[in-house]
Amino acid sequence: MELAQAATQTPERAIAAYEQVLRLQPDDVQAHFALAVALAQIGRVGEAVEHYQQVVQIQPGHFEAHSNLAALLARAGQLDEAIRHFEQAVRLRPDRVEMHMNLAVAYSSAGRFPDALAAAQHARDLARSSGQTALVEQIDAWIASWRARVGTGTPSP
Numbered sequence: 001m002e003l004a005q006a007a008t009q010t011p012e013r014a015i016a017a018y019e020q021v022l023r024l025q026p027d028d029v030q031a032h033f034a035l036a037v038a039l040a041q042i043g044r045v046g047e048a049v050e051h052y053q054q055v056v057q058i059q060p061g062h063f064e065a066h067s068n069l070a071a072l073l074a075r076a077g078q079l080d081e082a083i084r085h086f087e088q089a090v091r092l093r094p095d096r097v098e099m100h101m102n103l104a105v106a107y108s109s110a111g112r113f114p115d116a117l118a119a120a121q122h123a124r125d126l127a128r129s130s131g132q133t134a135l136v137e138q139i140d141a142w143i144a145s146w147r148a149r150v151g152t153g154t155p156s157p
Contacts, residue, residue, distance in 0.1 A: 011038045029059045036068065045072055056085070063092040067099065070106070079110040090119075097126045097135065104142065113150045117143060 009017065018035035021028055036051035052069035055062050070085035086103040093099055100123035107116035124139040 011042045014038045015042075027058050029055055029062065032058070033062070033065055036065070040068070040072060045076065048072060049076075056088075060088075061092060063089055066092065067102070070102065074102075074106050074109065079106055082106050083110065083112075095126065097123045097130070097132070100126065101139065101142075104146075108146055108149075113146050116146045117150065120146065 015035060015038050018031045018038065021031040022035065025031065032051045032054045036048045036055065039045075039051065040048035049069060049072050052065050052072070055065035056069065059065070066085045066089040070082045070089060073079075073082035073085065083103065083106045086099065086106050089099045090096070090103055100119050104116045104119035104123060107113070107119060120139055120143050124136055124143065127135040127139060
């Protein structure tokens with residue numbers, strides 16, 4: 001079964017197909033990525049993380065793998081590792097407002113409020129330059145919240 005066809009199957013069948021591809025081609029980036037997505041969808045997060053890590057090891061410039069891996073790690077409370085991957089995603093796609101905001105949230109969760117402010121301000125500048133007024137207002141609210149916490153060490157809500 002081809003990868004594109006496997007993606008149309010139930011997650012369990014798709015996982016079996018991706019695993020078969022990887023038995024034959026252990027460095028297939030697309031198969032690792034698709035398998036990670038499918039595993040995350042059914043809650044097998046630890047295994048998903050392993051396959052995203054394989055993707056970024058084989059192809060360090062894979063933006064989506066860094067982004068997805070960072071999100072999974074952040075949800076699991078592995079903030080330092082999540083931040084590392086969010087930072088890489090931002091380096092790979094500096095034009096993506098949501099990546100800067102994801103990084104800002106991760107910094108905030110780790111108590112790194114000055115870093116959260118800097119990332120959020122960059123996201124706000126990007127949003128403003130692209131005319132996303134509602135998003136600018138939302139980011140301004142986050143910035144105000146983090147400014148209130150700078151120096152206090154108070155965790156974000």
